[in-house]
Amino acid sequence: MVLGSLGIISGLTEAPLHLAPFLDEIPVGVALIDGQARVRLVNRAYKTLTGFGREEVMGLPCMHALRCRFCTQGCRVLKGLKTFEPMTRETDIINTERQLIPIRLTVAPLLNAEGEPVGFLETVQDMRQVSELSNQASRAYSLGGIVGNSPEMDKLFQMLPGIARTDSSVLITGETGTGKDMLAEVIHQNSDRASGPFVKVNCGALPETLLESELFGHSKGAFTGAVEDKPGRFRMAHGGTLFLTEIGDLPLPLQVKLLSFLDDKVIYPLGSTEGFHADVRVICATHRDLRLMVNERRFREDLLFRLNVVRLHLPPLRERGDDIPMLIKHFLTTYTKRFHKEINGFSAPAKQRLLQYRYPGNVRELRNIVEYAVNFCTEQDIQLHHLPEYLVESPISPMAGDSREEPGAGPRMAPADTSDTWEDLEKRMIMDALLRAGGRKGRAAEILGWGRSTLWRKMKRHGISD
Template sequence: MFTPDIKSLLEGIPCPAMILDHIFRIIDMNRLMEAMCGHVTDEVRGIHSELVLRSNVGNSRDRLFKSVMETGEPVSTEGDILNCYRRKIPVHYHISPLSNSENVRSGLLVVAEVLHVEEIKKEQSNKSFSSAGIIGYSPKMQQVFNKIPLISQTDASALITGETGTGKDKIAEIIHNHSPRARFPFIKINCGALPADLLESELFGHTKGAFTGATRNKAGMFKLADRGTLFLTEIGDMPLQLQVKLLSVLDDKRFYPIGGEQIISVDVRIIAATHRSLREQVKKKMFREDLFYRLNVLYIHLPPLRERDVDIRYLLDHFLNKFMTGLGRNIAGFTSEAMETLLGYKYPGNVRELSNIIEYAVNMCKKKKVGLEHLPGYIFEPVADSPVAAGDDEINHINHQTSQPQERPPSLVVLPEKTPESWSDIERQMIIDTLKKHNSSRKLAASDLEWTRMKLWRKMKKYGLLP
């Protein structure tokens, strides 16, 4: 009835969406619609949409469906959806006709835009989540922010990936705080910080006498997070034997504590995070494939700071004000040299490292502005290119060529074997020669040397080559 790529069309829609046949039975849904309704497509395929999109639109919705089928004109309306958790979700429906290869109307595309999303987006736009230390005006961070409101309004499991220091913990907490579970606990546990036996006890609890040292009953994190959110950070480090038990709890919402004979039922939403590539972990048999797909219902990847240069200046100002206030300092900003250095640094530790650098600088600075002398010395040292961001392969193909040795441009001279005594002279002369070649253009010289412009500036300053 429909073209083969209809599934990709559905997944490309940034809102919950479904396709109905000519008598309004469900043919397919995207993952966002599954998350909002709480139903898997395979379970409801062929069922009348009225049984899934339970709402106060009621019979008027069916009349709208019939009208669209008869006239071929798309319509919009507002109403509520009652999902499988009996949670009412206000939505704006967009209903459009679909035609087959003979141009005969044969079904409907129904898109449900969650009205809460617009309210939260407006709040996010005004505050940029700055109160939580999450600031982002770059396109990649705006994509992250656009996902957060919708992910917040569902109970589906979510997976957050990104390099160390990108803010995975903060994003998880924001999702919880904007969710219907916000008034209930947000419990965090690091799956890589404890050995397997202790981690199992922390997650599921134990009874008195279950093992040596268990002198009393102890509730686990799952129980403590009941009706709230359990955040499993560094999920990629969870031992395999515990992954089996976690999968069982995700499926059944119940478990036995260690040494216990009475089953415990819980209502918990799971958000997991990792700096590792879980797909690679699955290939290496270090992470269960079924658990990966169970966690990866909704997905957010946080880009490294080097991929969001536009945000660095805003982050510098944010953390300067934060630490100034905490220490009671009055600092007017950064000198031009310090700002240029900070904007050119690669931040392999991402936002966490940037925050630490500014905290150090504010503690060291006794002047009106932060200068080069107030910055930690290590940022002036050469920084190796960062590896492919952990988790990137969940949404992008890894460019394996980046791991191959890169040849220098043929314009560069072949240098002799470098020694501690001669390298500085050789490097200084190399900079002079390259600048001459490009008529003193630092941009072209830096490109030729395979350096950033900031690195070239630092080297020129070091060797007294600045005008």
């Protein structure tokens, strides 16, 4: 078998084979490197991992194409071919999307017909799933980086493995910062497609014309500037998962094209009549109310039905009860470790303020607040003045307030008007719970997460009679 200069394999079969399409079907990243440590050919999985395509990396020094930790820390490719033994290392890369990805790198010499080394074969395996699984055992109440033990999250964690294993489309809804992207990745990593690519597209980030070419690809000459074939994200996600975030922002004409793909699993690149059968699972996410958008004729109802096969809703942080202290602790541990700080915890006023805040930006906002506080804290405990100013200056919105004293407190109700006093809110909460429970005090106490006697005492204090 000989690798010709144009990437042709001859001698393996009767007719010569093109090497590139052959490599593209391999689900791990593959790069062929010459004796001067320059990249000659990479496959599709390599592009998905690193972000660099075949044309971009052709002829580049391999260390600048892969950008792997091991490249600068002892890789012998740069030292030449003599006495090169195959090697495998667990290391990491940073891709063009600025993500740090743990990988398993294998480099072996590439031999010619005479058995002489002529270059290197490099394989790059995405280890995110494996590292995730090995970490999972030590992380109670968490799945794929999503932390929580509230009843809502518990329900989600129990549903996830089953949903991940099916191949159905998934629609993830939830406010901004609730972890929709993470959830999509967890579904992919726990599915049978985990070894395939996970490709993310933000439907709101590009204008319609660009988005069409980005999603479905184009053929050479399809429009001015289309100087070469572009595979498109659907094709790049072949054998894996395509995550369409902000699906509510997808323009109507593209909604039709997506619908057509979900029907027959075939994509037609711009300017091409030849379809490509893409084996892709589609996961979508949005913070918008798609039902409302359907009523306003801004989103196709038939597409909503197709996407809505499995729907997962991520609750806002303010409705996740005791997850807030757990997340505060989780992020504090993460950031103290990352920034090499020795911080024991939060002072009572700082903790109180964090527990009382409403978190309109949800988990992302809480994470940023803790990161900020850890950065600015020079003491053993994080004080009120280490928190971001807007948090300290803004009036306290009594989201959960005093009821935290009650062990096992249930779901909290967010106040509609933050100018009310806690007394007013508590009275309204009791009234709401009694209404929802149809007047049954036992049920109302359960809804509020209180004991019956606490409810009775508080009803008496607020003058709510039987």
